[in-house]
Amino acid sequence: MKASDVRAMTSDQIADELEKLKKEQLNLRFQQATGQLENTVRVRQVRRDIARLMTIARANSASAAE
Template structure:
């Protein structure tokens, strides 16, 4: 997911997406631990998406604080 797409989401959608991605990351790590993960690169992509969403949530919080 690109940052431009993420910026267009509402705060509620961002929070929901963040929870979903964290759950997906948990499942991917579990699958990786038991050697059933087909695409290990997906872990890195999900972590980057989590970071992007977290950054945008913090940016929005800073804008609202000012």
């Protein structure tokens, strides 16, 4: 997911995507704990996507407050 894609989203879309990624992160952690995780790179990608979404959401709310 690119930052430009996230900036084009509304705040509701960002919240939905954030919820989806957090669920995926939880599932990946369970897979890793049980030894069933095949794509280990996906854990890092999801973590970074969550951070990207939260950063842009915070910037959007800060600019809206001004």
